[in-house]
Amino acid sequence: MSTILVTGARLLGREVADLLVRDGRIAEVGRVTPARGVPTLDADGLVALPGLVDLHTHLREPGREDAETIESGSAAAAAGGFTAVFAMANTDPVTDTAEAAEHVLDLGRTCGVVDVVPVGAVTKGLQGEQLAELGLMARSRARVRVFSDDGRCVADGRIMRRALEYLRPFDGVVSQHAQDPRLADSSACCHEGEVSGRLGLPSWPGVAEEAIVARDVMLARHTGSRVHVAHVSSAGTVEVIRWAKAQGIAVTAEVAPHHLALTTDLLVGYDPVYKVNPPLRPGEDVEALRAGLVDGTLDAVATDHAPHARHDKEHAFPDAAFGMLGLETALAVVSEVLVRPGRLDWADVARVLSVAPARIGRLAGHGRPLAVGEPANLTLVDPDRVVTVDAAASRSRSRNNPWHGRTLTGAVHTTILRGRVTHSLDPAARSHRTEVAQ
Structure with a gap:
């Protein structure tokens, strides 16, 4: 050494x-x-900060190596200051078995640039119908502790309850993509409001997120388990989480850099680089997210790094893939919108980009103090x-980078x-x- x-x-x-x-x-x-x-x-x-930890990345391997590989995603993560990233399960095949989780783990170790931590699917094939191999993934060499059907909501309350109950002995957590499919279906791509009406884009109201979060925090209280809210985007969700924490419910939450800085008015040019799920929201939601991060209601910043090949992104807005790059710019965005105005200091940055993500993901060796040993x-x-x-x-x-220029x-x-x-x-x-x- x-x-x-x-x-x-x-x-x-x-x-x-x-x-x-x-x-x-x-x-x-x-x-x-x-x-x-x-x-x-x-x-x-x-x-000097403890190495950054990202709870929410899409590295696309296996299955979509044209968009990203674990090697290229790891290089982007290291350039962004990350020493560990959690790799989401919506690959092909889906990370819904112990073998699949161990494969992702081994690919990350081969690269050796960041610690790549597999996220396990909650349900088989992300279909929302049957639980995946939660226990086997938790006990595997990968020691999976974060489970998510990200990109799809675990919409069935019974399935969500069973997942929370099953994961409690493993100290696992479900990271929920909160999107009620009856309130915002798979075509929804613009915040519901004046802009969606003027542009004629399928709308995605904040209540579609808030309703699922409200249900899930009550399930977490009922089961005594942990639930994590992925990519919070609405002011109403911040209110629900703040209430739940006041009740002592084991809920944590993350916010993406783009939801801290970009607003729905950017969609007026129909540029598909700004198509993301959940969608960009108005300024009042952005301010609520910033305030929630500052006061600790929101625990972490997570990139939701979502690379896409040009042939998937460069379409008419309704037909383009959802997602933005985020690994290389996350620290700079947080610095620009919260540190420079004096709302966070660098110790706070360590908290939201390292300490809290490592704690939520139960990732030993990361998010630690800058101390001897x-x-x-x-x-x-x-x-x-x-x-x-x-x-x-x-x-x-x-190259689907919303920060270009x-x-x-x-x-x-x-x-x-x-x-x-x-x-x-x-x-x-x-x-x-x-x-x-x-």
Whole structure:
């Protein structure tokens, strides 16, 4: 294993300290005198955070390697400061068996750039009718703890109750794509309101999300199990979650960067890059989401990174695939819309992009304090670096990037996974990465 000295970093944006990393762990914190021959990474002006963790990514492999592979998605994740990502189950074949989960785990380990954590399907084939192999996946080498039919709602309340009851002994959690199919069917693609009426697009009212979340938090209370709400998009959902937490119900929730920053008015040009599920909402919903993240009602930021090949995305708006890229820009978006205005500090960023996601996913070794003995999973951020997003420069295989051409402040400088530099803007650090990989 390697040794590397990170000098002059601002830990969580606060005190300045050096971090000596040895054998994949933090060996010293404070003023460290470099030993001869130890590679040094100058972090003057950089903020050190625990490695970022994404609860919600679509890596498309197996089945849609034309859009993304675990290798390309891992590279994008490392560039975005992530040291671990949870890979959603809507692959082909679906991750609904222990063997499928272990296959995803092994592909991620082969790449070795981030920890790829399989998410298991709640129901067989994502069909919402029969439970998948929940227990076998939980007991497998993959140790699956997060289960989701994401892209499809577990709409049958009886099936949802059984899943929650079954997963309780494993401390598992259902991550719910909250979309009542009777209130917003598969064709719904625009927030219900003036814009959807003017554009003639099938509407997706906020209540279609809120009704499922209200049902699920009551089921979580009834079963004593954990439920997680994926990609919260409406102000009403924030209210439901806030109420449920006040009752002591075991509910957690995430919000995607695009729902924190983009609004439904972007659809007026029918640009399919802005087609996402749940849809972009009006400004009042965006503000409620930001406030909910600031006050802790919403626990985490998760990208819902959803790459698509051009032949799936470049269609008339109603026919285009749902989804946006998010891994490489998530940190910068949070920095732009919440850190720069002073609503979050860098310790808060660590909470919502590392600590809480790791806790929700029961992922040991990530989201840990920057302290002696802890795994050296680190993200170094240049808080003042201004970046203009270029979709063509993405590590992803896909180009459905809603941030293209936008200027964001705050950029990932270096990502370190268990002492190994997996991404860096510093040529010396990149050289170190090559040495370690040999």
